Amino acid sequence: MYIEVTGTDIYGNDAYKELFKGIISDSGTAGSIEKVKMSMDPSTPLFIISVIMKSKPESKRMIDAVSIRTEGKDVHLTITDENYAPQITSALWRMYGRDKVEQQTRFDVKIENGDEDRISETEIASGDDAKQEVIGAMWRILPEGIKARYNISEGRIITIAATEEIMTQPLKDKAQKMHNEVKDNLSAQEAEENV
Amino acid sequence: MYEVLMYDGGIYRSNELLEMIEDVGGVVLQKTRSAQMFTVTMSIPGEDREAMERMCTSIGGMVRNVPLAGTEIAVIGPTLGRHHMPHPVCDIAEALREAGAITVVMGLARGRGKATSQISMEEMDIINEYDAAVFMLGNFKSCVEAKKHLFEKIKVPVILVSGPRPDGLDECCEAIVHGVGRRTERMRTPEDMKKLEEISESVEKVIKEKKMAIDEDPLFVHPAEIKQLLEEYEPLKECLRPAPIVMHLDGLRVKVSKKDNIENISEMNVYGKKLGEIAKISESRINDSSMLIRIMTRSEMEDSV
Numbered sequence: 001m002y003i004e005v006t007g008t009d010i011y012g013n014d015a016y017k018e019l020f021k022g023i024i025s026d027s028g029t030a031g032s033i034e035k036v037k038m039s040m041d042p043s044t045p046l047f048i049i050s051v052i053m054k055s056k057p058e059s060k061r062m063i064d065a066v067s068i069r070t071e072g073k074d075v076h077l078t079i080t081d082e083n084y085a086p087q088i089t090s091a092l093w094r095m096y097g098r099d100k101v102e103q104q105t106r107f108d109v110k111i112e113n114g115d116e117d118r119i120s121e122t123e124i125a126s127g128d129d130a131k132q133e134v135i136g137a138m139w140r141i142l143p144e145g146i147k148a149r150y151n152i153s154e155g156r157i158i159t160i161a162a163t164e165e166i167m168t169q170p171l172k173d174k175a176q177k178m179h180n181e182v183k184d185n186l187s188a189q190e191a192e193e194n195v
Numbered sequence: 196m197y198e199v200l201m202y203d204g205g206i207y208r209s210n211e212l213l214e215m216i217e218d219v220g221g222v223v224l225q226k227t228r229s230a231q232m233f234t235v236t237m238s239i240p241g242e243d244r245e246a247m248e249r250m251c252t253s254i255g256g257m258v259r260n261v262p263l264a265g266t267e268i269a270v271i272g273p274t275l276g277r278h279h280m281p282h283p284v285c286d287i288a289e290a291l292r293e294a295g296a297i298t299v300v301m302g303l304a305r306g307r308g309k310a311t312s313q314i315s316m317e318e319m320d321i322i323n324e325y326d327a328a329v330f331m332l333g334n335f336k337s338c339v340e341a342k343k344h345l346f347e348k349i350k351v352p353v354i355l356v357s358g359p360r361p362d363g364l365d366e367c368c369e370a371i372v373h374g375v376g377r378r379t380e381r382m383r384t385p386e387d388m389k390k391l392e393e394i395s396e397s398v399e400k401v402i403k404e405k406k407m408a409i410d411e412d413p414l415f416v417h418p419a420e421i422k423q424l425l426e427e428y429e430p431l432k433e434c435l436r437p438a439p440i441v442m443h444l445d446g447l448r449v450k451v452s453k454k455d456n457i458e459n460i461s462e463m464n465v466y467g468k469k470l471g472e473i474a475k476i477s478e479s480r481i482n483d484s485s486m487l488i489r490i491m492t493r494s495e496m497e498d499s500v
Binding site for chain 1: 274276278279309310311337358376377380
C-alpha cells in the first residue's frame, strides 16, 4: 500500500500516515487498498483522503467461499474462506432455520433437505459492504471534531473531504479536483500497463 | 525522614509485611489486592528501608520507589471517542500508576475540534479536585495551540502532552511533553517507553514543586494521619469501591456520601480538635458518592482561631 501525504504540518503528515496504516490494518481492509493520497490542511481546516481500491468491490456468493456437494437429501458445505464463516452460517440459518443447519466442525456444515443451487447462488457479502468498511475506516482516520464531510465514490476510487466549517462549494471543488487527479493518474497507469 | 515505597508481590505472608510496617511506625498509604497479587504503598522511616526490603524479598515480592504515591492525577483526553481512547491516554495513566499515583481517565464532553472545542465549568471543577491534570492533545500544531482554552483556567498544575511542540503555551501549563500524539496502538517500543518515562518525570517535577509550595505553609496534619483515622470508620470498611480512601497532597478523597456521613466524619477527633474544624469537607462535583477533605494549613488554623 503506497501512501502519499501532503500538507502544511510536517509532524501531522507523518503522524497521519502512521494512523492510516494502523486504522486500516485494524479494520482488516488493508488488503483491498492499492494507493492512498491525503491532503492535510489543519489551518482551514480541510482534510481530503483519496483511496484507490485494488479492485472494484463486487458481491460475494456462497459458492465463492465454500465447496458444496449433495448426499441424498442433505447438502454438505466445506468453508474454504473462513473470513465469511459468520455470513455463511447466518445466511443458512435465515434460509433453513437453525434446526436444519448443523455445523459439524469448524469448516463443515450439513443442511437437511437443502437445495444446492439455491445455496450456491446466495449472496453472502455485497460489494457495498466492502466499500462501507473502507469508508468507515477513512472516517475514523479523520479528526473527530472535523464533522462536516463530503464523499465521492467512483469505481475503485473513494474520496472523502472533511472540514469543521460549512462544506462550501469551493471546498467540495478541492475534493473533486483531488479525486480527478487520482482518477487521471490511475487511468494513465492502466493505459501504460495495457501497452 | 520518611520514605515512600511500594511492595509488589503476592498475598502470601502479606500479614507479616503489614505487621512490620506497623512495628517500624510506618503507614500504609494504599493497599490493593487483585486475585493473588498484592501491592502496598507505604511510608516508612528511612532507616528501616533496608530491613523492609529484606522482608519484602523474603516473602517473594519486590520493592519499588514510588515518587507519585499519595497523589491522585487526572489524565484527560478531548473526548471518550475511539479517536482519542484508549491509546495513548491509558498508557500514560498506567505509567503514572507505576510511579505510585492513583489515576483517573477523563474525556471531555466537547473537547474535539479546533474551533468548536469547549470545556464546561463543571468539568473544570472536577479536574480541580485532583492534584494535577495531564492533558493529551493531538498531532497538528495549530490545533493544539488553538485548544489552550481547555486548560488555561484550570487551577491545578497542568502537564500538556501533544504531538508537535506548540508555541506560546508555556504560560498556560506547568510542563509540556511533545512527541506523543493521537495513535492507534499501545506505547511499547523503546522510544515510546522513554516518552512515558519523560511524562512521568515531568509530573513528578510538577508534584514536587507543589509539595514544596505546601511545605512553606504546612498542613495542620498530614493526610496519612487522617487516612489512618478514617480506616476505622465502619461505612468505609464496608465500602466495596476500589481505593475507598485516596490521598491527595492537601487532603483526601473519601468514597462515601457526604450527606449520610458528614456528621460522623466532621466529629472525629484529631489531636484534640474536630476534623470538621481542621479541614474543609465538601461534596465531590462528580456526584454525591464521594467527598473531599481539604486539610487546612497552619496559618489558616491560626486565622480561624
